[in-house]
Amino acid sequence: MNKSQLPRKVCPVCMRSFSWRKKWQRDWAQVKYCSKRCAGNKHQTKNEYIHDFAGKKKL
Numbered sequence: 001m002n003k004s005q006l007p008r009k010v011c012p013v014c015m016r017s018f019s020w021r022k023k024w025q026r027d028w029a030q031v032k033y034c035s036k037r038c039a040g041n042k043h044q045t046k047n048e049y050i051h052d053f054a055g056k057k058k059l
Ligand SMILES: [Zn+2]
Pocket: 011, 012, 013, 014, 015, 016, 033, 034, 035, 038
């Protein structure tokens, strides 16, 4: 049981490294994000910003 021997990746959304988890054992090669939340944030942040900006412009 050596934790440091687990493969690691860096999440491109939060820039934090995360290590292999058992739930990813089948598709570790496809895993890019540390969590579902980060995977969902991939596009969301920018769109929300634009939406908010357009709303303020109306005032
Ligand atoms: Zn992340």
